[in-house]
Amino acid sequence: MAKSEQYNRIQRKVMSLPKAYLEATVPALEKSAEELADLQRRFAPEDTGALKNSIVVTGPHQATPAYSQPGGSRVAADNEVLVTAGNSDVRYAHLVEYGTAEAEAQSFFWPAYRLLKKRIANRVNRASRKAIKERLARD
Template sequence: MATKVEGRERLLAKMRALPVEVRSAIKQALAQGADEITDMQKRLAPVSATGSHGNPPGALRDSIVQTWGGDKARYSSLAGSAGAGDPDLTVRISAGNSKVRYAHLVEFGTSPHPNGGKFKGTDHPGTTAQPFFYPAYRALRKRVKSRISRATNKAAKKVAGK
């Protein structure tokens, strides 16, 4: 016994359109969230008045970047990513580059230790942690996840309502 489904073609068209609409909405929400996190990280990053390690003031702040596609930024010291493994829906935020290789030392601090090299025999007193990277992520992750969920649901309802 064969059954006929009314509106089958229309339903199939909606199902094919769903991924495109939803992916677009997710990418837009993810981009907005990544911008918010990056902006907060840059505001929280300490800026030395004289610069450090031969870099100008603000080099650490300026090294915080977003990389789309899930590729790791080269020479980054700290990184966090969001996305489901899909290159189009994956963004990685990182701090550090070829000139700024100390982001992790600023974020977590260092313990006292003996120096080597040119200053061998002297003791380094250590540095206190100045967290800027992960506090911003932790402060905004719930908001970003909610925004992505809302965008996904809204896009799915929009496609289903056509």
């Protein structure tokens, strides 16, 4: 095989990696987001159940609910899955999480994230490494 042919083959493989990476990581991100949302729902205080029900997962190219925390309404990117708490009816998720002058904090959102952070990172890294290895081996 000539050097230029080999170079072109390697270049094609490398240029196709971002697409393979995105395709492989989104399912891992979605699975991790659902796992995180489930744990956050278990940690959330249950007075009326509205706060628990407001914890949702938003997939790529979808908009988060208005008034959701953290960050309010926005559209998720190609390789982004968001977990939010709150909506137009439940505008107090941040007050429960951080507390107020009259009410003590009942953290549910960030403790769940901290518990699963390493597991989520490992899952996504495994999926991306597997996709890259398969893509490079295919050509």
